[in-house]
Amino acid sequence: MKNNSTNGIFYEIYVNSFYDSNGDGHGDLNGITAKLDYLNDGNPHSKKSLQVDGLWLMPINPSPSYHKYDVTDYYSVDPIYGTLADFQNLVSEAHKRNTKVIIDLVINHTSSEHPWFKEASSNPNSNYRDYYVWADDETDLGQRGAWGQELWHKNPNGEGFYYGVFWHGMPDLNFDHQDVRKEMKDIGRFWLNQGVDGFRLDAALYIYDGDTEEGADKNIQWWNDFRDAMKKTKQEAYLVGEVWHKPQVIAPYYQSLDSLFNFDLASTIVRSVNDTFDQGVVTTAMYTDELYNKYNHNKIDAIFLTNHDQNRVMSELYSIGDKAKSAASILLTLPGNPFLYYGEEIGMTGEKPDELIREPFRWYEGDGEGQTSWETPQYNTGDNGVSVEAQDHSKDSLLNHYRELIRLRHKHVELQKGDLQEIQVSNPQIIAFTRSYQNKSFEVYHNISDQAVAISVSRKGKKIYSSHKDAKKRKSILVLPSHTTVLIKNKKAMTD
Secondary structure (H helix, E strand, O other): OOOOOOOOOEEEEOHHHHOOOOOOOOOOHHHHHHOHHHHOOOOOOOOOOOOOOEEEEOOOOOOOOOOOOOOOOOOOOOOOOOOHHHHHHHHHHHHHOOOEEEEEEOOOEOOOOOHHHHHHHHOOOOOOHHHEOEOOOOOOOOOEOOOOOEOEEEOOOOOOEEEOOOOOOOOEEOOOOHHHHHHHHHHHHHHHHOOOOEEEEOOHHHOOOOOOHHHHHHHHHHHHHHHHHHHHHOOOOEEEEOOOOOHHHHHHHHHOOOEEEOHHHHHHHHHHHHHOOOOOHHHHHHHHHHHHHOOOOOOOOEEEOOOOOOOOHHHHOOOOHHHHHHHHHHHOOOOOEEEEEOOHHHOOOOOOOHHHHOOOOOOOOOOOOOOOOOOOOOOOOOOOOOOHHHHOOOOOOHHHHHHHHHHHHHHOHHHHHOEEEEOOOOOOOEEEEEEEEOOEEEEEEEEOOOOOEEEEOOOOOEEEEEOOOOOEEEOOEEEEOOOEEEEEEOOOOOOO
16 A cells, blocks of 8 residues: 655644633634644654644634634634734744644535625525525425435525525535635635645535535535645645545545545544454555545545544543553554644543533643633543643653654654555454555554563564563564554564
């Protein structure tokens, strides 16, 4: 399996929860700027920052909701988060640290509070009427969506029904209207000109109904059009799409986009670590790679554990720190661009509803400067060690495990760009594979069980990294303590 693309690690931030620079309880853009040294201090030899290569900011546009996935103004910043000048300063300071910034671009729908929709819904003759999708006499108003949701909503400001795939507060835009398509490309160009390095494209499956063949084809035509416009403005603009579906549905979108989130691989990693036996991590990674390569040989898989729409990975792993370390080790040794969800690196927990998986980031065990308070946390509270303060100077903490693995990935080009091949071992509690690039190669072994395991490996291979001090290699026997990762400078691995 080949991955020839430059690798980078992205850190997803819900701005409201990250760091409060002005004492109003809300995280803001200046708060992220103030904490850039935590994320990447620009010194590759430093051991104090995470050294992520990029930031993904969840929506920053004005919005009536706490999550801001329903935009009312695409050309400005929500005042709670700051100003456009604050954003430009954040991007400038991030770039000084060789850190890219991508933002959530939410163009499948607007808010029902957007001026376009207010005018369209109150005036059938408005120029904005056809910016949205309205029912006609043949429309089945009882039609349901992919997860059983209502799709057609009564107009609150006049007659008729409008289409909204997510809920009535998010009316879908009409991408058959050329003015809408032009407007969305203008919005993308505007933000590229503010310095952003690309976009996370929200709901990329639903511009048209991506669950139908016709809708999927029209989606891909649109994203081709959008990509061409963005690359013309900034050739290196990075476009990563959210197509939350099975790999066969995701794959064709690689005709248009640089990256797509690999939901199947994410769930396979988490299930494997949880159950302490491999459920096909490498097989899934290789299968999706081969499938995606049919559409784009230059694609970059977007790999992750969980995101802002899912229960936090630490909750999925029942708050077992060793399992969290194993999951991180697997993620950060596979091909692609790993995406980390803020707080993942310190073991924050949270289960739905959504507000509880987006709780304030824990800088301290209690209160302190910059700690956000927009919401009273239910999961991440008290002196439980789930904070930067508690883990910063602890060698064995989850935070320092993430720091160590990220540096390991940066140090070795094989982990960034290398091919992936599975190593067959007889023990299902070992995930084993090679990462090879040009004439360099590693064997990677993850023991995801609760017991020490001994396996046969190449006699001449040299152990160059271990996540646990008690991992031993004696001739052709490798002993891995529970939840331990080892890298061996390659000679072909042997199986038991």
